[in-house]
Amino acid sequence: MEQISWPGRGFDTLVGRATALLQRPGRAVLGIAGAPGSGKSTLADELTAAIDDDFPGQVVQVGMDAFHLAQRVLNRHGLAHVKGAPETFDCYGYIDLLERIREHTDHPVYAPEFRREIEESIAHAVEIAPAVRLVVTEGNYLLLNAEPWDGVRSRLDEVWFVHLQDSIRRSRLQARHTHYGLGTDAAETKTLGSDEANARLVNSSRGNPDVWVEVNADAPVDL
Numbered sequence: 001m002e003q004i005s006w007p008g009r010g011f012d013t014l015v016g017r018a019t020a021l022l023q024r025p026g027r028a029v030l031g032i033a034g035a036p037g038s039g040k041s042t043l044a045d046e047l048t049a050a051i052d053d054d055f056p057g058q059v060v061q062v063g064m065d066a067f068h069l070a071q072r073v074l075n076r077h078g079l080a081h082v083k084g085a086p087e088t089f090d091c092y093g094y095i096d097l098l099e100r101i102r103e104h105t106d107h108p109v110y111a112p113e114f115r116r117e118i119e120e121s122i123a124h125a126v127e128i129a130p131a132v133r134l135v136v137t138e139g140n141y142l143l144l145n146a147e148p149w150d151g152v153r154s155r156l157d158e159v160w161f162v163h164l165q166d167s168i169r170r171s172r173l174q175a176r177h178t179h180y181g182l183g184t185d186a187a188e189t190k191t192l193g194s195d196e197a198n199a200r201l202v203n204s205s206r207g208n209p210d211v212w213v214e215v216n217a218d219a220p221v222d223l
């Protein structure tokens with residue numbers, strides 16, 4: 001397993017690995033896993049932007065979080081208080097989409113997108129056009145060693161695990177919660193409650209990543 005530090009000079013190595021996947025015959029899917037607040041979405045955004053500069057229209061991002069069950073379904077099942085836990089996602093739907101992304105390269109495939117502003121997903125919001133050669137997908141549970149999540153790994157060509165030391169990860173998560181409208185107490189309750197439980201699960205079931213991305217907490221991101 002290769003270890004790479006990011007942000008910083010390791011970023012070029014990550015872009016190189018992702019570009020090599022894109023240049024393989026057919027369409028590749030790269031997974032980015034890690035605990036809540038570790039920086040998966042930030043890395044996926046930065047990586048996708050860099051690759052799109054060199055290969056316009058050939059890379060697209062699809063989030064695992066787009067498979068969050070809708071709030072009304074969570075309410076019906078009494079799962080609203082653990083939103084974000086593995087059982088609050090449509091994992092089978094996610095796996096099916098990964099299959100379709102791999103197999104259906106002769107027509108557009110549409111994926112949902114999670115909108116934090118409304119805490120819900122919008123169907124068919126992301127277009128994966130036939131020209132797309134690399135799909136970057138990121139989420140908490142890509143390497144989870146429990147059914148049905150253990151079906152994800154075989155649908156990915158490569159998986160990177162993003163790790164950030166817990167104290168900084170928690171403070172970034174808390175800041176993001178307040179940014180999206182939670183009061184200080186509610187943000188802390190979420191960060192130290194359900195988010196923390198999910199982080200423990202992710203960190204205790206890291207599967208077998210191809211790359212360990214150690215987040216350099218001192219380096220700013222340049223988006």
Ligand SMILES: Nc1ncnc2c1ncn2[C@@H]1O[C@H](COP(=O)(O)OP(=O)(O)OP(=O)(O)O)[C@@H](O)[C@H]1O
Pocket residue numbers: 007034035036037038039040041042043065140172173175176217219220221
């Ligand atoms: N280098 C950085 N410096 C400061 N803040 C950062 C840096 N990288 C990411 N962040 C911030 O940390 C927070 C968490 O990052 P991000 O949203 O990418 O994590 P994530 O792993 O996708 O989390 P989740 O699993 O909850 O979706 C965000 O608010 C992001 O803007």
Ligand SMILES: [Mg+2]
Pocket residue numbers: 040041042
């Ligand atoms: Mg994210």
